[in-house]
Amino acid sequence: MTQPTNTNPSSSDASELDFDYLQKLLRRQAERPPLYENVAIIGCGYVGSTLAGFWQRKGHFVTGTTTRASRVPELEGVTSRVAVVSGNDLDGMRALVREQDTVVVSVAPTGLGALAPNAYANTYVKTANTLAEALRQSTRVKQLVYLSSCSVYGDRRGNWVDETTPLLPSDDRSLILQEAEHILLAANEGRSKTCIFRLGGIYGPGRDLVSMFAGVSGRTLPGKGDRFTCWTHLDDIVGAIEFARSNQLEGIYNLVDDSKLTIRQLTDLVCTSYRLPSARWDSSQMSTSRRCSLRISNQKLKEAGYKLIRSEISV
Numbered sequence: 001m002t003q004p005t006n007t008n009p010s011s012s013d014a015s016e017l018d019f020d021y022l023q024k025l026l027r028r029q030a031e032r033p034p035l036y037e038n039v040a041i042i043g044c045g046y047v048g049s050t051l052a053g054f055w056q057r058k059g060h061f062v063t064g065t066t067t068r069a070s071r072v073p074e075l076e077g078v079t080s081r082v083a084v085v086s087g088n089d090l091d092g093m094r095a096l097v098r099e100q101d102t103v104v105v106s107v108a109p110t111g112l113g114a115l116a117p118n119a120y121a122n123t124y125v126k127t128a129n130t131l132a133e134a135l136r137q138s139t140r141v142k143q144l145v146y147l148s149s150c151s152v153y154g155d156r157r158g159n160w161v162d163e164t165t166p167l168l169p170s171d172d173r174s175l176i177l178q179e180a181e182h183i184l185l186a187a188n189e190g191r192s193k194t195c196i197f198r199l200g201g202i203y204g205p206g207r208d209l210v211s212m213f214a215g216v217s218g219r220t221l222p223g224k225g226d227r228f229t230c231w232t233h234l235d236d237i238v239g240a241i242e243f244a245r246s247n248q249l250e251g252i253y254n255l256v257d258d259s260k261l262t263i264r265q266l267t268d269l270v271c272t273s274y275r276l277p278s279a280r281w282d283s284s285q286m287s288t289s290r291r292c293s294l295r296i297s298n299q300k301l302k303e304a305g306y307k308l309i310r311s312e313i314s315v
């Protein structure tokens with residue numbers, strides 16, 4: 001590349017300016033994503049507030065949402081600004097997305113509302129519809145990330161699935177998650193990149209596996225314990241969302257770790273790690289659990305260049 005011999009515009013010899021070089025430089029700068037962005041996180045719960053703290057430490061201007069004014073002081077510690085917005089508040093959502101570069105949707109029913117019969121639809125579908133409507137008037141948002149769940153695949157009796165596998169939601173909740181995916185994939189009519197992460201069970205600090213599974217120690221459980229489980233560590237949720245933001249990732253990606261443990265292997269691991277008596281499994285008793293069993297490929301995300309932080313389950 002030709003270096004300019006003199007780039008000082010106040011120089012008396014302006015003929016020495018290399019305008020081609022300067023133009024190329026300006027063009028390259030315009031193509032490069034800005035170092036710091038305006039980012040909005042709709043739903044600053046377990047994942048959202050961790051992501052907010054991460055992005056704030058990186059220097060981004062983070063707006064985080066909650067539906068409860070009582071949570072504002074707590075969230076002020078990890079965000080640049082807190083907005084009290086519900087998923088059905090179109091004016092609030094429009095104001096929220098207006099100046100954003102990246103928007104992340106990390107909502108799940110919480111608080112008293114979580115007990116309502118239509119809590120799932122109110123949370124996921126209403127938020128998706130309102131956001132899609134708000135994005136119609138936004139010209140700035142260039143990246144949307146939505147956190148969905150691998151439950152949309154339904155029960156596959158232990159078989160493998162990837163992002164091309166047709167969905168088979170086995171209950172109303174998974175159907176609702178699927179509907180929210182559809183709405184957000186179609187939102188913004190291609191003006192921004194939409195990335196959907198399908199997560200496994202979330203674990204991490206404060207949501208550790210020992211708290212979830214130590215209760216089965218020493219008990220006899222029905223069935224063989226051969227149902228496959230899938231897990232995503234909090235570190236990888238934050239890591240993959242940052243990867244999506246900085247690489248403008250588009251499309252659907254499974255975000256699960258590499259460990260494909262059955263529920264029996266998982267409970268054994270937890271009990272052994274904490275020197276607790278293992279659970280016993282009685283195959284003469286029918287398992288009453290209607291949970292899904294499937295092995296989920298994370299190859300697509302790896303091929304896109306993301307390297308898992310927690311590739312194996314950590315107890």
Ligand SMILES: NC(=O)c1ccc[n+]([C@@H]2O[C@H](COP(=O)([O-])OP(=O)(O)OC[C@H]3O[C@@H](n4cnc5c(N)ncnc54)[C@H](OP(=O)(O)O)[C@@H]3O)[C@@H](O)[C@H]2O)c1
Pocket residue numbers: 042043044045046047048065066067068071085086087088105106107108109110111122123127147148149150199200201202203
């Ligand atoms: N938990 C899992 O194992 C799991 C598995 C697969 C996928 N996921 C997905 O992962 C994401 C993050 O989960 P999480 O555990 O971090 O959730 P969480 O801790 O329960 O937080 C959910 C957030 O959503 C907000 N919210 C609830 N209803 C809302 C509404 N109607 N409008 C706007 N915001 C609303 C809540 O507001 P408040 O601050 O007012 O409570 C809260 O900030 C969710 O999208 C979830 O579906 C979770």
